[in-house]
Amino acid sequence: KNEVEQSPQNLTAQEGEFITINCSYSVGISALHWLQQHPGGGIVSLFMLSSGKKKHGRLIATINIQEKHSSLHITASHPRDSAVYICAVAGLETSGSRLTFGEGTQLTVNP
Amino acid sequence: DTEVTQTPKHLVMGMTNKKSLKCEQHMGHRAMYWYKQKAKKPPELMFVYSYEKLSINESVPSRFSPECPNSSLLNLHLHALQPEDSALYLCASSPGTQLAYNEQFFGPGTRLTVL
Numbered sequence: 328k329n330e331v332e333q334s335p336q337n338l339t340a341q342e343g344e345f346i347t348i349n350c351s352y353s354v355g356i357s358a359l360h361w362l363q364q365h366p367g368g369g370i371v372s373l374f375m376l377s378s379g380k381k382k383h384g385r386l387i388a389t390i391n392i393q394e395k396h397s398s399l400h401i402t403a404s405h406p407r408d409s410a411v412y413i414c415a416v417a418g419l420e421t422s423g424s425r426l427t428f429g430e431g432t433q434l435t436v437n438p
Numbered sequence: 439d440t441e442v443t444q445t446p447k448h449l450v451m452g453m454t455n456k457k458s459l460k461c462e463q464h465m466g467h468r469a470m471y472w473y474k475q476k477a478k479k480p481p482e483l484m485f486v487y488s489y490e491k492l493s494i495n496e497s498v499p500s501r502f503s504p505e506c507p508n509s510s511l512l513n514l515h516l517h518a519l520q521p522e523d524s525a526l527y528l529c530a531s532s533p534g535t536q537l538a539y540n541e542q543f544f545g546p547g548t549r550l551t552v553l
Binding site for chain 2: 357358360367368369370371372375377413415417423424425426428429430431
């Protein structure tokens with residue numbers, strides 16, 4: 328079992344729909360990162376959170392430390408949101424320089 | 439300047455070639471990273487530099503040799519690679535080394551093909 332599990336693996340939505348991507352982890356963490364990767368490779372950091380909720384535009388990320396679970400929500404989805412969304416956790420190790428990645432969720436938003 | 443640049447974008451090399459990948463950032467970040475990413479897989483950490491010193495080597499084969507000449511520049515020297523080393527190589531930087539408090543900024547990657 329992976330330390331970081333994402334669901335679903337693939338998600339297809341119609342433009343305008345509300346989207347939720349889930350991330351569960353089995354280890355103690357100091358922070359959780361949500362990343363976005365477009366075709367072609369570039370990765371963008373969307374959120375870094377260790378508690379509660381953060382919002383940026385149409386994106387919302389939440390985390391429940393007790394339940395070891397985080398969600399990424401996209402409101403009013405748009406075809407330009409089509410990308411792979413990756414959840415990654417920073418563990419409790421001394422160096423703190425490693426992220427453990429989930430396998431990613433491929434999101435396709437159709438017009 | 440808030441970006442990480444990588445050159446070249448694409449690289450094709452033979453198994454006997456020596457080549458280098460270059461990564462640059464001018465954000466004053468003190469940590470820099472090399473990742474390898476295979477298709478449809480998440481990035482795999484290779485090396486971490488902290489304040490220009492190698493702090494993590496994830497048991498990477500010696501045919502990959504990292505170098506950090508100064509705080510803005512990170513190189514990855516390649517020699518005698520194998521076809522299975524073909525992948526997207528991503529560079530990243532962060533203000534500090536603790537990823538509990540620091541977001542990573544990624545470059546666009548170098549797509550490497552080893553023939």
